[in-house]
Amino acid sequence: MKKTLKIFLLLGFLFAGLKLSAQSQEDMRLNEFLVLNTNDFEDDFGHKSGWIELFNSSYGTVNIGGCYLTNDPNNLTKYVIPKGDVLTKISPRQHILFWADNKPFRGTFHLNFELMDSKEILFIASDGHTIIDRVNISHDLLDSNVSYGRTFDGVGDKIGKEGWQVMERTSPSTNNEGVDRIPPGVLIKKVDPYGVIMAFTAMSVVFLALILLYVVFKNIGKYNIRKNRQRSEVAAAASGKPQVANVSAEIYAAIATALHVYSQDNESHDIENTILTISKVTKNYSPWSSKIYTLRETPHKK
Amino acid sequence: MEKGIFSLLAGNLQQFIQYTGFANASWGHILMICIGLLFIYLAIKKDWEPMLLVPIGFGIIVGNIPFFPGLQIGVYEQGSVLNILYGGVIQGWYPPLIFLGIGAMTDFSALISNPKLLLIGAAAQFGIFGAYAIALLMGFSASDAGAIGIIGGADGPTAIFLSSRLAPNLVGAIAVSAYSYMALVPVIQPPVMRLFxxxxxxxxxxxxxxxxxxxxxxxxxxxxxxxxxxxxPSGLPLLGMLFFGNLLKESGVTRRLAETARGPLIDVITILIGLTVGASTQADKFLQLTSVYIFILGAASFVIATTAGVLFVKLFNVFLKEGNKINPLIGNAGVSAVPDSARVSNNVGLEYDKTNYLLMHAMGPNVAGVIGSAVAAGILLGFLT
Structure with missing residues (x-):
């Protein structure tokens, strides 16, 4: 029985692992592509050709080794991205560029098709049939050296074209919006030069957060008080003594202090037998200054 | 031969002299060292925030010993010991660790027993945004203004955390300003409290x-x-650590962890943060008009925060029944200078009624201010980055 359970658990973990891996690949996006490259980015061999940019939209590293890129919906496994290449591990929020030059012998990132005669680009999961992302190529919109990409990296429909545009300039292996992006601080100062909107919005959020806390703990407090009252009523009914309502923390503190003092042996008396005074005391002898208490006793010889 | 030895010795001696602080000193260095000494004096003699002002004051002296650049010793020189320690400030991981300790030593009972005091902690955050608006008017960028405004939260770690993200070049001035005004809470707040x-x-x-x-x-x-x-969510590093530290304290089963967080850990981080923030005030970086503006804005933010807290209580009292009213003298405690501002509430209260102890009541808005300033920092971070 235990053995069967172990096997099931093992299979469960295996399945979960596969599922997690698939989920990571799901975060990859086709991000930008250039069909006709005559005067744009060059590959490591000094050649200009079309390219496809992928973007890891997640906040974890994704290994795309074993996934597929294709330009043919009827042949989803046209180009397999080689496994075992460390460069196929894409860091969070990073890009990777594939050259559509139909020269796969040049390395991992050189595809076995070109984009000139393609109608569509598809990115396929490592299972060989799950389409993770796809985009149509509108040749009529695209001139040479003009790319088509997502306005904001990874943002837009997963399967479709919403959020895509003809790019003002190509941005291979870098953020699509980064070039023209105005820092939020600059933008905020432009729309809110006196900080009034910021102050109002931010104070509203601060108040909202603390009002929520107030409401929650107000009710928890009420519930707690009600419960305590019920408990004390039950206890009072059982003991037959009158109950004390609404006891403040100060009274509890006083009782606790008295109990603590009482628990100390040397403080267990209520009536003090000494007087505290700032007047000079003529009594010269005090057990506190007695030498007998400060000297070691001589060992007894037997 | 003899001439050769003497000329070699003379050359070495000349080079040694060039490397000494005396050869590289400027009036800026001397002034900053005097400021460092003043901080140490105030901490020891006047007992003003000694845990902070002693490390910062000594750090200012360390950072302003003139040296020949390029020897990998300055706080701004890549790979130097001080630079590595300063990484905790710039990358913002000292402040959350301090918040962990603060959480582990804070008793939220006063707040839980009277949760409406939370709202005072929220109102006092107006100091942050008031200073932000004034900084914008003075021509600071929105990011710099946000970093400067957070001084009004009266929370050193939060100020360092936010400024390291929004305006790393201003961290030194903002941190010194924040801690200085926190030390001056007993001087700044009472006149405002009496006025309103x-x-x-x-x-x-x-x-x-x-x-x-x-x-x-x-x-x-x-x-x-x-x-x-x-x-x-952008306030997670601070809020997460604060509440985590408090859970360690209150759970009752993690006493050792809580003691480490509120004891040795916070002490170590306080030493490192104080020393490195102080050292970051190198004369050439710190003695600028911007620093003066930051100090002016810091003072303004404390005054605005205190005023907002006191006035909010007065407004709040309009809606409260007789017997449930709040003493507006605890409004100042909405800034998160724990427990100094609560102590100020208590002391000012005792001036008018020798038997009216406000300390426990003021601790409520005081710890609410810690939460409020962390939330405000999160909002600024979310908006400006």
């Missing part, structure tokens, strides 16, 4: 806080974190 309150209001006696159960104390950090974390 009447004699009758200062005598208001508040209900003693009720006893808070252990369950409520455990629930507070969990629910508090879930609510604030979901609303302002």
């Amino acid at each position: 309150t009447t004699h009758k209001e200062r005598l208001i006696r508040m209900k003693p806080p009720r006893a808070v159960s252990q369950l409520e104390k455990i629930l507070f950090p969990i629910i508090g974190f879930l609510l604030t974390g979901f609303i302002v």
